[in-house]
């Protein structure tokens with residue numbers, strides 16, 4: 001593998017070498033209503049063999065970020081700025097032909113709704129085998145054998161027979177398994193999973209999540225796992241990025257972020273969510289207000305209209321000055337380190353029951 | 354575990370004091386499937402709900418959980434009489450309403466209201482918020498003290514909306530706000546029972562708690578009973594005093610919150626609870642049992658014979674295929690905790706000596722990794 005040449009300050013959270021490195025990414029769409037700043041200055045790293053979780057509410061820019069990594073945006077309506085370096089190669093400036101070679105080979109994707117990714121007109125088997133033929137030059141027979149092997153691996157019963165089924169003949173859980181088979185068949189270095197289990201039932205979700213984790217052990221791929229569910233993230237990810245309004249507001253290992261969160265938005269997510277072991281007499285603490293508009297994002301800190309801690313910062317910093325997310329572990333918030341710690345321990349943690 | 358049975362006890366609210374407001378016995382809905390050409394005839398049926406027993410006490414909140422397609426919404430729509438039952442009995446306040454006509458239903462209808470999952474499609478986009486909230490009162494000829502307009506303003510305030518929003522249209526509101534409009538509309542007729550079908554599932558994580566807290570306020574302060582339908586087990590636990598777990602058209606276990614979440618007996622309840630991804634906040638290692646089922650829920654067109662869970666159950670024996678287990682208070686259950694299973698599990702959710710992993714792909718990968 002190639003070694004990355006990196007400048008100072010562009011280091012992965014844990015200090016080891018990043019396989020995917022995104023720097024100051026900005027994605028804008030021009031719409032009838034104006035410019036949508038879907039992603040606004042996002043930086044993160046993904047390490048080989050590790051899982052980066054991205055959480056955030058809908059519209060926070062999770063999907064746009066990852067479609068951008070895959071080069072799937074229409075250049076007519078969108079502009080992309082910043083840097084995406086995958087295994088030493090710059091992707092923002094890459095040609096469509098180069099990107100096509102990457103997709104399905106080095107980088108693969110699993111979507112929330114397998115029906116949008118699978119064509120209804122071709123058999124499941126053919127759709128799994130084709131990218132393998134295209135990227136490895138394998139014969140039709142070899143590709144079929146490999147596809148059947150993959151279907152078996154992801155738990156499709158009687159894979160040789162089911163190879164000839166069409167997507168509508170599969171249940172929701174089986175379709176998601178087929179998507180995983182299709183994504184992994186070329187042994188990708190990076191797998192992007194965008195809410196892969198949101199549409200599934202909870203018992204099926206548990207099966208699929210464990211399956212993905214076990215397969216990662218075997219294939220050694222890096223995974224970007226996108227979800228709005230903190231519970232799912234805590235089971236799947238090593239590192240975690242919390243997104244709000246097109247920006248990363250907190251970053252750290254999953255342990256760090258979930259056990260000692262530093263950003264008021266992360267606090268809000270945790271205290272608004274009931275838990276199976278929680279105290280039912282304790283009322284939930286919702287995040288007030290509504291998610292921000294991306295056409296007219298709030299000034300300063302994008303969370304300030306909903307934040308209960310602006311007075312702790314004092315003055316008008318929260319409304320005027322955009323807080324920066326430090327490299328490595330940290331949160332984009334004007335509260336100082338000690339405030340973040342004491343406020344969490346004294347005011348937030350007791351509510352988490 | 355013994356499968357010795359004790360006599361069935363009637364279900365009822367936990368404290369046993371309140372009389373049931375709603376009671377449902379053997380409730381069944383089969384949707385016919387038509388096929389054939391040129392003459393269409395019935396070729397089968399979706400057994401969406403098949404013999405459900407359920408009670409809701411006055412002011413009580415009962416949760417209904419289960420996986421997609423198990424019949425939760427259909428049950429809710431039967432109870433609110435948006436659907437006609439195929440069989441079974443629905444008794445509301447001592448009155449049999451299973452097949453009541455529109456006219457007979459009229460007085461009851463205002464007392465049972467429904468809140469829907471999708472705050473987008475359940476509100477008429479061409480009506481103002483004021484019209485949406487007041488029309489049930491007009492239709493039912495209800496004249497609140499101080500007039501309809503005043504009542505609408507009160508309701509808007511109660512659900513946390515600005516009364517100045519009276520003349521706005523639904524599309525001007527966010528999902529959470531639209532759900533509040535739905536709640537205000539449901540409250541306009543002073544209901545005694547609200548069937549809430551996945552009221553927060555379509556909302557953003559950061560907004561769900563706002564609506565859950567509002568519904569809780571309504572339930573506690575106004576004494577309105579709830580049938581709370583949801584697939585999120587943590588939210589249902591937070592909201593409901595009692596709970597029914599459904600699988601493929603049947604209630605497989607029912608009991609108070611503690612019995613279901615801490616002392617479950619039905620293997621499916623165990624599997625369901627064990628599948629919930631929980632955020633672990635402290636350093637304690639996970640001490641919950643791990644159960645991973647195989648495959649998906651079978652089709653309700655051809656449900657398995659006997660116990661419907663048997664095709665995915667690790668405890669299944671021959672008896673499970675031939676005899677349907679009745680929903681009863683099996684030995685070891687507390688009062689009002691009923692379980693439909695021939696070979697129930699121990700009443701604990703603690704980790705087992707060995708995980709139950711039925712998924713063949715998972716089992717293979719985990720064996721390899723050892």
Ligand SMILES: Nc1ncnc2c1ncn2[C@@H]1O[C@H](COP(=O)(O)OP(=O)(O)OP(=O)(O)O)[C@@H](O)[C@H]1O
Pocket residue numbers: 384399400401402419420421422423424425426427428584653
């Ligand atoms: N009008 C209908 N005609 C035919 N089948 C129906 C009809 N309505 C529901 N069903 C079927 O009945 C079963 C139960 O549906 P229901 O909507 O009650 O499930 P649910 O438990 O609410 O699921 P979800 O969690 O997905 O909302 C499903 O198999 C569904 O496809």
Ligand SMILES: Nc1ncnc2c1ncn2[C@@H]1O[C@H](COP(=O)(O)OP(=O)(O)O)[C@@H](O)[C@H]1O
Pocket residue numbers: 029030031036037038056057058059060061062063064065294
């Ligand atoms: N093709 C597009 N044109 C205009 N706006 C878009 C487009 N795709 C996404 N957006 C907007 O970008 C924002 C972020 O979207 P997305 O990344 O899909 O959010 P999520 O975090 O839910 O995945 C949203 O406001 C969305 O409406």
Ligand code: SF4
Pocket residue numbers: 263264265301302303304305307308309310313318323332333334335
């Ligand atoms: S910067 Fe200010 S508004 Fe933003 S999260 Fe921190 S305290 Fe809240």
Ligand code: SF4
Pocket residue numbers: 619620621660661662663664666667668669670673678693694695696697
């Ligand atoms: S009756 Fe049999 S198949 Fe059904 S849940 Fe109990 S043990 Fe499993």
Ligand SMILES: [Mg+2]
Pocket residue numbers: 062063194
């Ligand atoms: Mg998305």
Ligand SMILES: [Mg+2]
Pocket residue numbers: 425426427550551
């Ligand atoms: Mg439903």
